[in-house]
Amino acid sequence: MNFLYSSPKQAGTGSFLVFALLLTTFTLHAQREKADSVANLLLNEKQDSNRVRLLWQMAGFAGIYNPDTAILLSKQSLNLANDIRYVEGQSKAMGALANAFIKIGNYPRALELYLEKLQLEEKRHVPRNLASVLMNIGIVHVMQEEYREALGYYSKADSVIQVNRITDMQYFILLNTGDAYNRIDQNDSAFRYFQQSLQEAKRRNDIDLVGTSMTGLGHSYLKMQRYDKSLQNYKEAIRYLQEANDDEILCEATLGLGNLYNRLGKYDSAIFYANISLLTSQKGDFLTHQLEAAEFLGNQYKKAETIDSAFAYISLVRQLNDSINSKSRIRQLQILASNEQLRQLEIAELKKKAAKERKKQLQLLGIGIFIPGLFLFTLFLSRRKIRPGVIKVMGILSLLFLFEYLTLFLHPYVVELTNHTPVLEILIFVAIAAILIPAHHRIEHWLIQKLIRHRARKEALLRLKTMKIQIKNPG
8 A cells, every 4th residue: 555645744743654555655766666567568568448557557657766757657547548448447547647746746736636536536436436535525624724624525435435334544543633633633533543553553453543543642642631651642642653664654753753752852862762763864865854943953952041052953954945945946946847738738639549540531432423423323233234132132132221311410319318328329220220121111111113214214115115116127
């Protein structure tokens, strides 16, 4: 399971990681290898539905190390899925594209895609997919600090999970809901969901998840001023997280413990654990956690009037703010670049569709010219010395082409009218057939008889003329 997280606030006052069922985590090297492997399969794949699947899978792997490539691949997958009306592919491609936008910080576009994906999943009745997209919409709202909106979607996801007993998602919805309540300082609700998530983590026997939930409980107990319980949960969480090598949440747990010791007036212990948080975040290059720890340490040394140390951490805070702002500017440029990339891709797709439509129109035009041409050719043959059977076959072919052309011409309008509903399409075409088939038989009979009679009358006149000539010139 991969997880996404929003930028945390100061630990112990509302920050917490948010988990989502989006991708699978590997090292960057492993992700590149998997992307290359899928690319090789894609080169030889001819079936469109498989190409859609391979494209969104490749986008998922590329999203870890190259979001721009992931956006391009996801869009290609989505366009192809739309062309062949492959609903599963549309849903997966939208998810992959939304994940890539989250990676570059384009949360509004990610939310828009998730909402489109939700509309698809509501029609498909696949509970796990529906719960997943509802939870991911909630996560994007958390990233935009829209916590009450997030809780609404978490509640819907939780209902789907409970009704359909989707056990592998229960931990994540409990943790995410607890996190959202924690951010809006509804401590009783946050505590209840963190407690339930801890029970689920223990049931799974997953030490990383246990450490994560206990960190959440540490935050809740700290806000509730139950310092003994907060201390117990933070310390146990740190032990589990160290064993699981989960450095990112370890940063949060150690800084949370630093906040607790600060509340208790144990300033040396507060500085000790804040330093652990800072060193751990520096090792993992977690800029936001570094900033939180540096701000905390700067405030601690400022209160202690240790000027040199306070100045050093204030300088570090400035550097980290510059780095974060620089990253933010880079993200804005990435968003602009990705928007332009998508615009160009959409232009190319529109040109491709226009060329395809023009080809189709030319084919219909050619058929439209061919049918009357065939009919006129049949009339021409009826005036020549050709066997009646040939004329009859040509007449039948002319009418068959005409009626099949009418069906082909009407099909797009019927599909649009019924919104791709197979039952309605069948009923409409049955009604059309009920009209066309009898009409076809009547017209066929009339036309063939007309052509043959015309031919017979012409031949009779020719025989009569010959007989008159013979009478005038006997012997």
